Amino acid sequence: MNYRAIRAIYLFEMARTWRTLLQSIVSPVVSTSLYFVVFGAAIGSRITEVEGVSYGTFIVPGLVMLSVLTQSISNASFGIYFPKFVGTIYEILSAPISYFEIVIGYVGAAATKSIVLGLIILATAGLFVPLHIQHPVWMLTFLVLTAVTFSLFGFIIGIWADGFEKLQMIPMLVVTPLTFLGGSFYSVNMLPSGWRTITLLNPVVYLISGFRWSFYEIADVSVGLSLGMTAGFLIACMVIVAWIFRTGYRLKN
């Protein structure tokens, strides 16, 4: 293993976060705070409790997931897209480094950022609503798994994209709707049964449900299923990344 190369890529990517602190950390925290003010305090006070927890508290895990998902994707996709765009990718490709190591460097840094961000948002949420986490270890497990999985997914998008529009397309048109419809702001059980069935096709439901369970022990689907779906998506991303590197897709002629 070329550990020094992994470290170099990882630190390079983390340094980018500090250079773009406003965009990377401050802006998601501000927008999440706005959700709490609007949904938690203003509207939430008119909504009855959901499955035994106040509405403001209920939406915390969903909001954290919303940020972790979108930030993982945007961090990782931008991280690999940008060297392709400006051409500095030549150096990565010509270095004595395996594809596996490249992925660890980029995806590791993107996942680290979104995990830190998720924890910051969680802490911010604590300022607005009382928080209690029943299963902190599971909470962290879901957080890490989701961050890594979606960073991998973002990495794939970053490699696939050959323009800024494509880079934005999947997050805007696919991931954001899936997240909003995945039970961030409501329990799937609140839906009529037909819609409920359709919603269960949305992979994000399983992530949010499992994550919420680790907080309040309330879940739309069983925890095992949540974990299984997350792991399944992680494996699918790994397979695609392995294929990308084996074929050199969009990286090498």
Next chain:
Amino acid sequence: MSPIISVSNLSKTYGSGFKALKGINLDIVKGEIFALLGPNGAGKTTLISIICGIANPSEGRISIGGHDIIADYRAARSMIGLVPQELHTDAFESVWATVSFSRGLFGKPKNPDHIEKVLKDLSLWDKKDSKIIELSGGMKRRVMIAKALSHEPQILFLDEPTAGVDVELRKGMWEVVRTLQAAGVTIILTTHYIEEAEEMADRIGVINKGEIILIEDKATLMQKLGKKQLTLQLQSKLDAVPQALATYNLELSDDGHAVTYDYDTKGDRTGITSLLNDLRNAGVRISDLDTKQSSLEDIFVSLVRAP
């Protein structure tokens, strides 16, 4: 001595069906400066990209210091520093950070002394904390060279190193290249500036339409293909070359005041003595003469233009 780079039967066909390289065979000797000349689109950059791992070969094998570039890519790539043609840099990084990053990427332990030396050699030391975006084009080019040298490579690829670099800086860069050669680094450069190849290279390869059409020691090449031309200024105007001198294939200038004679320094007899004798016998008087050796540029142009 076994070559440090050995390319055998290398072909590259792009997805579009375009054959960029056709059966390239090339050995690079350790410690030499090898110049690869060729017109735009001849395949120079494709060849370098494949050797360095940026593009995949379609056919053929390459080994670097005995290591296959695919099976044993770590060992092969560790030996190489690459300076690509385009100025690809991270705009917001500092010079120091980007050069240190390259060293880490190639798996070498930190060595601030070496980075300092590289930056000083390239006259970048006072810019070490500057962001790359603030640098001029020539400085960016040197930053890219510094990145390539950060991990102490044994082989350095310079793809058009002095394109867009002013004359003084170009001379400075040649100096750096010579110092590297003295330190035992093998250097492969591609260039459009033929004077650069003429000035720097030990050996020259010419590539055209994906094929290597010539590889030769520079000196041999210059001599082998080195036609010379003798120009004689005449005291009085000639209307036509006298019949007695027809065998020399003299060319009369438009104004009739000069004749030129092509000869080959390689031949046993240049024919100059007899020409001068015959001129005198024909009553042609000479006021001045000069000879001109064809440059590498002439050689290059004649090779590439050849059908």
